[in-house]
Amino acid sequence: MNKNKEQLLNKRYKAEQRFRLYGLSAIFMALLFLTIFIFKIFSTGYSAFQKTWLIVPVTFDAELMMLDQNPSKEDLQDADYYDIALKSMADLDPNANEDQENELKRMVSYFFEKEIKNELLNDPNLIGKTKEVYLTASDDLDQVFKGNYPRDLPEDQRRVSDYQLKIFDQLVANGKVESKFNISFFTNADSREAELAGIASSFMGSIFSILVCLMIAFPVAVLAAIYLEEFAPKNRFTDFIEVNINNLAAVPSIVFGLLGLGVLLAIFHLPRSTPLVGGITLSLMTLPTIIIAARASLKAVPPSIREAALAMGASRMQTTMHHTVPLSMPGTLSGTIIGLAQALGETAPLILIGMVAFVNTIPGSPMDPAASLPVQIYIWAESAERGFVEKVSACIMVLLGFLIIMNLFAQIIRHKFEKKWS
Amino acid sequence: MRKNGVKMIKIKAKDVDVFYGKKQALFNISLDIEENQVTALIGPSGCGKSTFLRCLNRMNDVIDICSVKGEIFINDFNINDKSCDVVRLREKIGMVFQKPNPFPKTLYENVSYGPTIHGMAQSKQEMDEIVETSLKKAALWEEVKDRLHEPGTGLSGGQQQRLCIARAISVTPEVILMDEPCSALDPIATAQIEELIDELKKEHTIIIVTHSMAQAARVSQNTGFFHLGQLIEHGSTDKIFKNPDNKKTQDYITGRFG
Numbered sequence: 128m129n130k131n132k133e134q135l136l137n138k139r140y141k142a143e144q145r146f147r148l149y150g151l152s153a154i155f156m157a158l159l160f161l162t163i164f165i166f167k168i169f170s171t172g173y174s175a176f177q178k179t180w181l182i183v184p185v186t187f188d189a190e191l192m193m194l195d196q197n198p199s200k201e202d203l204q205d206a207d208y209y210d211i212a213l214k215s216m217a218d219l220d221p222n223a224n225e226d227q228e229n230e231l232k233r234m235v236s237y238f239f240e241k242e243i244k245n246e247l248l249n250d251p252n253l254i255g256k257t258k259e260v261y262l263t264a265s266d267d268l269d270q271v272f273k274g275n276y277p278r279d280l281p282e283d284q285r286r287v288s289d290y291q292l293k294i295f296d297q298l299v300a301n302g303k304v305e306s307k308f309n310i311s312f313f314t315n316a317d318s319r320e321a322e323l324a325g326i327a328s329s330f331m332g333s334i335f336s337i338l339v340c341l342m343i344a345f346p347v348a349v350l351a352a353i354y355l356e357e358f359a360p361k362n363r364f365t366d367f368i369e370v371n372i373n374n375l376a377a378v379p380s381i382v383f384g385l386l387g388l389g390v391l392l393a394i395f396h397l398p399r400s401t402p403l404v405g406g407i408t409l410s411l412m413t414l415p416t417i418i419i420a421a422r423a424s425l426k427a428v429p430p431s432i433r434e435a436a437l438a439m440g441a442s443r444m445q446t447t448m449h450h451t452v453p454l455s456m457p458g459t460l461s462g463t464i465i466g467l468a469q470a471l472g473e474t475a476p477l478i479l480i481g482m483v484a485f486v487n488t489i490p491g492s493p494m495d496p497a498a499s500l501p502v503q504i505y506i507w508a509e510s511a512e513r514g515f516v517e518k519v520s521a522c523i524m525v526l527l528g529f530l531i532i533m534n535l536f537a538q539i540i541r542h543k544f545e546k547k548w549s
Numbered sequence: 550m551r552k553n554g555v556k557m558i559k560i561k562a563k564d565v566d567v568f569y570g571k572k573q574a575l576f577n578i579s580l581d582i583e584e585n586q587v588t589a590l591i592g593p594s595g596c597g598k599s600t601f602l603r604c605l606n607r608m609n610d611v612i613d614i615c616s617v618k619g620e621i622f623i624n625d626f627n628i629n630d631k632s633c634d635v636v637r638l639r640e641k642i643g644m645v646f647q648k649p650n651p652f653p654k655t656l657y658e659n660v661s662y663g664p665t666i667h668g669m670a671q672s673k674q675e676m677d678e679i680v681e682t683s684l685k686k687a688a689l690w691e692e693v694k695d696r697l698h699e700p701g702t703g704l705s706g707g708q709q710q711r712l713c714i715a716r717a718i719s720v721t722p723e724v725i726l727m728d729e730p731c732s733a734l735d736p737i738a739t740a741q742i743e744e745l746i747d748e749l750k751k752e753h754t755i756i757i758v759t760h761s762m763a764q765a766a767r768v769s770q771n772t773g774f775f776h777l778g779q780l781i782e783h784g785s786t787d788k789i790f791k792n793p794d795n796k797k798t799q800d801y802i803t804g805r806f807g
Contacts, residue, residue, distance in 0.1 A: 361613055431650035435713070438608060438644035439663045440636050440720065449662075450652060 168527075172520025178309035178322070179264040179272040181235055181298060185215040185243055186257040194254065203248055212240040215260075219294055230291050236263035236322045263311075264304070266321035266514030268295055272304060276513065312521065316487045317498065317506070321514025324507070326522055327489045332402050332482065332497025333471060333529075339406020339493050340470050344413040345463055349452075351414075352421035352459075357447045376415035383412045384476030392480060400481040400496040408480055409470040416469065420462020424455040457544040461537035468533045472526065474501040500526045559584040559724065559754045560605065565619035567600050567609065574600050578619070578780045580773055587746060587755045589765035589786065592775035593806065598758045601775070602726050605756065606642040607635050623724070640667050643717030643753075647729040649709035651701035651716070656693055659701045659712055660684060663720040679719055687715035688745050707738025714745065718753070725749065727757040731764065743768050762802060766790050774798045 189198075191214065192206040216235065217228040236242075239262045246260050247253050267287045270276040272295075282289050298304050315325025351372075359365045387408035391397045397404045428451050436446040477483065483502050490497035498506065504522045507515045560582040567575040575597045582588050590598040600609070607628060609615040620627050628638055640663075651659050660680045663669075670676040680697070684690040689711040693704070701712050710730055717725055727746070731739040746755060746768050759765050765772055766786060773783035774795075782795045793799045800806055 429650075431646060431648060432652065434608065434611070434646060435650045435652065435716075436662075437611060438606060438639055438646075439666070439716065440639035441662075441666055442636050445666055449666075454653065 168520045168523050172517055172522075172524050174273045174275065175312060175517040175521035176309050177273070177306045178311065179269040180261040180305045180307060181264050181268075182259050182303040182305060183215050183219065183235075183262050184257050185211060185246070185260045187211060187247055187253045187255060188214075189254050192254075198251075198254075200248075200251075203251060206244075206247075208240045208244045208247075212243050215243070219298070227290055230288055231294065234265055234268055234291055234295065236265055237320050238323065239263065261305070263322050266512055269322055270513050271295065272299070272306065273517075275517070312518075316489050317485060317503065318487060319485075321510070321512045321518060324515070324518060326500065326503060326525060328486050329498040329500050329503035329522075330525070331490050332405070332486075333499040335402030335490060335493040335497065336405040336409060336477075336482075336499055337467055337471055339403055340409040340413055341463070341467060343407060344410035344417055344466070347410075348414050348417035348463075349421050349459060352418045352425060353447060353452060355418075356422050356425040357451060358443065372415050372418050376419060378412075379475075380412055380473050381475040381479065383408050384479030386411065387476060387480045398494055398496070400484045400486070402482075402490065402493040402495075402497050402499075404480050405477050405482050405497075405499065406493065408476045409473060412473065412476065413463075413466040413470050416466035417459070417463050420466070421455065421459040424458025424462070425451060427458065428454045457541050461541040464533050464537035464540070468530050468537075471499075471530060471533070472501055474499075474505055477502050478505070500529070557584040558582070559623065560756075561622040561625075562601075562604075563620045563622070565601070565604060565617065565621060567597070567604060567618075568616045569612070570614040574778050575604075576778045580780055580783060582754065582756060583771060584754050585750055585752075586770040587750050587757060587768050588771040588773065589769035590756065590758045590773050590775060591760075591762060591765050591801075592781075593801070594760075596775040597778040598773075598775045599728050602728055602756060602758050605724070605726055606639050606644055607633075608644065610635065640720055641722050642724045642726060643720065643722035644726045645710070645713050645717050645728065645730045648733050649706060649713050651704075651709050651712050653700060653702050655698045656684075656701045656704075656712060657697040660715050660719050663716060667720055669720065683715040683719040684712075686718055686749070687711045688741065688748075689715055705738075707734050707741060710734060710738070710742060711745065714742070714749075718749070722753060724754045724756065727755065729758050729760060732760060739764070762790075774801065776801070 188211055189195075191210045192208060194202060194206050198206070213228070213232060216231045216239075217223060219231055220227065223231060242262055243260055246258070264272065267276065268291070271278065271287060271292070276287065277285075278292065287295075295304070311323065312325045313330075314327055315323055316328035318324040355365060355368065387404055391404050391407055392399055397407075432450050432454065433446055436450045437443075441449065477499055482498055483506060484496060484498070485506070486496050486498050488495070500522060504519055504526070507519045507522065558581045560580075562578055562580045562582075565575055565578040566573060578597075578601055580601075590602065592598050603609045604617055604621060605623075605628075607617075609617055617629060619629065621629055623638075623642070627633070652662065654662075657680055660683050661670075661676050664676060664679050670679055681690060681694075684693065689708060692708060693712075701709065704712060710733075714725075714730075731742050734742065743764065746757065749755060757765075757768065769786045771783065772786045772789040774781045774789065774793075774797075776797055782789065782793060782798045784794075789798060790802060793802060
């Protein structure tokens with residue numbers, strides 16, 4: 128009898144040990160996947176925050192720029208920079224033939240002419256002088272410099288020619304290639320040229336979408352939750368509504384995209400590809416999440432608080448507004464932020480309402496066309512150029528950072544403002 | 550309190566029935582409650598004494614499935630009548646609950662809440678006075694006067710309950726309902742509250758539901774004994790405890806059941 132008991136006890140301890148082991152290995156697996164995922168993104172993406180520049184001597188020849196003596200500011204604006212730009216690139220190799228001159232031109236970004244122009248506009252005294260100017264390297268050379276380019280491929284399978292590589296290596300040897308922090312990644316809108324593409328447009332698009340979403344979803348959801356929880360009679364009709372709110376939360380997001388397309392764009396003719404439409408569509412998606420969070424936190428307010436207020440002669444409205452709602456706010460707010468974070472990462476509905484369009488301007492209001500961060504990731508991931516690979520990872524890093532900050536904020540609100548009741 | 554030797558009746562319940570859905574919780578309760586006296590309602594768990602108490606300030610309205618029939622007159626006004634405004638009613642009838650339930654706000658806000666929503670103070674100064682007198686009447690002022698702006702939930706259980714009493718009397722109600730106010734408290738805190746009840750009856754009519762017969766005997770002048778939703782007997786506390794008419798009352802008091 129006693130021995131049996133001993134065995135049973137041992138068995139119980141062993142079972143518990145096994146269970147702990149399973150739990151630990153589950154956590155270990157989850158952490159492992161997360162680490163691999165983050166490592167992969169960081170190792171691919173970190174180089175996008177650096178940008179390669181070629182330092183090229185440019186001679187600001189007044190004649191070539193078609194400038195008269197003592198040119199005014201407008202003259203400088205209108206001057207012709209193409210010839211001096213071309214010439215300064217061609218001068219990198221005095222022996223180049225016409226084809227090679229063309230190849231030299233393609234070693235820098237498409238807008239190198241503009242960079243030279245800005246240099247002169249900043250300092251008009253440069254006319255007639257020669258100055259070393261920083262020119263954005265082409266995206267392929269950028270990748271070569273970062274060591275991401277397969278130089279050993281046969282020449283006809285590469286976009287960079289042997290000649291370009293030879294000149295580039297000479298420049299590197301002379302210290303005329305430099306890597307600097309890539310500010311334009313944060314200040315530029317999207318571009319077809321990987322070296323110039325930035326996230327400013329999609330970042331602003333995301334912010335505007337989230338703001339529109341918040342302004343619509345939050346008040347509607349909170350009012351709905353308060354009504355359902357505090358005022359509505361409990362009957363079949365409210366049960367039916369409750370079930371359908373839960374159903375709404377489970378609807379795939381692409382369906383909301385179709386709704387936005389069919390109703391907001393086709394019937395109300397709201398401007399296409401704008402954060403306004405994106406925000407409204409996302410708010411439909413966020414609505415049930417916030418309602419559910421708000422109802423849960425209203426339910427968590429102890430009934431004794433309501434009774435105390437009612438017994439003091441507060442009306443139902445006063446009880447709700449003075450006591451129940453303020454007490455439920457931390458939970459509601461953190462639910463809202465989590466809902467918004469979900470909306471921030473949403474891609475499918477935005478693609479359907481046209482926020483996938485190529486936008487090379489930075490939106491100034493929710494009525495301007497824009498992309499959003501996840502859609503930007505999608506657009507870049509589809510692009511063929513090698514330079515976009517690191518941009519995708521960099522954009523994911525920005526999006527993840529944004530999400531982590533929002534979730535952190537939700538946690539802080541929950542811990543800091545949650546009141547303890549007796 | 551008697552005027553010309555006649556007991557003043559503050560509350561008069563006539564044929565009150567309470568139903569939770571289809572289940573009847575109270576049967577035909579008729580009970581008179583005297584002004585400026587403490588009336589104790591005693592009886593075993595689930596006998597309906599709390600339900601009856603909650604009828605007196607219409608707190609049963611909050612429960613969807615609960616329905617109350619019959620008439621309850623307070624100052625000769627039927628509170629179950631359609632013309633009765635519950636907000637005004639509850640201003641006149643304060644309530645203290647079983648578990649201390651201060652608002653998770655400061656002590657000051659707890660006490661000033663009632664006067665604020667009923668517009669009883671014209672200035673900050675008046676409000677300060679109301680808060681001070683209420684806390685003094687609740688015998689809490691000396692303990693908390695230096696921390697009025699700290700959260701009420703930081704007090705001990707007994708202090709919290711006195712805070713709830715201060716909150717209840719801040720609107721100078723005519724009647725105070727107490728639903729087992731000491732059941733969550735230790736003996737010392739209980740003694741403090743009982744002393745307080747004795748003091749408060751000078752200005753208020755008090756009805757207290759209690760599980761402790763000793764408490765009923767100590768604090769009340771009148772006692773009603775409930776059993777299975779019926780009011781078995783009521784009368785002066787002396788009589789109920791020393792010489793009850795009904796055998797069930799006798800059995801309960803002597804601890805045969807309950």
